Amino acid sequence: MSLAKDFSKLINCQDDSSDKDKICKCISCDKINNLAHPDFTIIERSSMCSDTKCVSCKSTKGQQIRECVISENIISKSRFKPFMSNYKVVVINQANYLSKVSSESLLKTLEDIDSNFLIIFLIENLSDLTETIISRCQIWKLNKISNQNILEILLEKYPDREKDIAEIMSFGSPTLGEASDMLNDPIFFEERQEVLRRIVKIFNSPMSDKLNYSKELSLLYRKDKERVLNELRIWKNLFRKILRAEDADENLETISILKLIKEKNKLKIKKNIENILSAENNLKFNAIPSLVFDNFIINLEV
Ligand SMILES: [Zn+2]
Ligand SMILES: [Zn+2]
Numbered sequence: 001m002s003l004a005k006d007f008s009k010l011i012n013c014q015d016d017s018s019d020k021d022k023i024c025k026c027i028s029c030d031k032i033n034n035l036a037h038p039d040f041t042i043i044e045r046s047s048m049c050s051d052t053k054c055v056s057c058k059s060t061k062g063q064q065i066r067e068c069v070i071s072e073n074i075i076s077k078s079r080f081k082p083f084m085s086n087y088k089v090v091v092i093n094q095a096n097y098l099s100k101v102s103s104e105s106l107l108k109t110l111e112d113i114d115s116n117f118l119i120i121f122l123i124e125n126l127s128d129l130t131e132t133i134i135s136r137c138q139i140w141k142l143n144k145i146s147n148q149n150i151l152e153i154l155l156e157k158y159p160d161r162e163k164d165i166a167e168i169m170s171f172g173s174p175t176l177g178e179a180s181d182m183l184n185d186p187i188f189f190e191e192r193q194e195v196l197r198r199i200v201k202i203f204n205s206p207m208s209d210k211l212n213y214s215k216e217l218s219l220l221y222r223k224d225k226e227r228v229l230n231e232l233r234i235w236k237n238l239f240r241k242i243l244r245a246e247d248a249d250e251n252l253e254t255i256s257i258l259k260l261i262k263e264k265n266k267l268k269i270k271k272n273i274e275n276i277l278s279a280e281n282n283l284k285f286n287a288i289p290s291l292v293f294d295n296f297i298i299n300l301e302v
Helices: 002-012 027-033 055-059 067-075 100-112 147-157 159-170 176-183 186-203 207-223 225-243 254-262 266-284 289-298
Strands: 040-043 088-092 117-121
Touching (some): 002 088, 002 117, 067 100, 100 117, 147 176, 176 186, 186 225, 207 289, 225 266, 266 289
Parallel strands (some): 040 088
């Protein structure tokens, strides 16, 4: 997203003389920074169309990128020239959440599009975007930034949050964007601690309690998919962290949890990670959630 914004600023910048290492103050860059540029739009899962009565927006709120949003922000706009800049840019964040209809509706626009209209799809796994869209795009692959680099960037940006940053970095391998989101989310730390406590409890409970937990997950999944997926991610990251436990920072709160599971052997932990990956994968391909969670729980190696 940062790159997409910087790129949009660069191609629309109105100050040729400006030093590109500094923050440019020209009207175009300034408006993009403030997300107030008429030719720069970001579409997210949470984006709604301008029709306040739109049934589609209300019924699938936040679950996918809807066709009405695509139609309003891309297809209609593609007929007009940029308002104040050289290029009109639309960035689709998490493009894997484009609904099937949304993807299909884009195909014709992508073919006929003017050279001064850019659509940027941001996506983590290219395979989550349909082949028909990929074939109409130019692909830029970004390498993952190393944990060390992310750590340095975050420390420079948030010098007073050293402890929080260490905690985030010690837990799995977040991307730079994920790590910044976590830092800026006040309930993140609290919620994560709570999930961790629950995981340890479940891990050490009899099968009947474990199956109850599985039921809770599938109920919650119906209401709030993202939260359950996040919980699975925390499970996964916890096991991944245990695999690398020898360099764990002793000051972390998670260390007490780690000690509980630390004695388990690596093979078991790897099997648990595979177990979670396959649960995530099955959910992605719309398997029945209750079966997925039961399977996950039953196959958990303790
Ligand atoms: Zn500028
Ligand atoms: Zn709508």
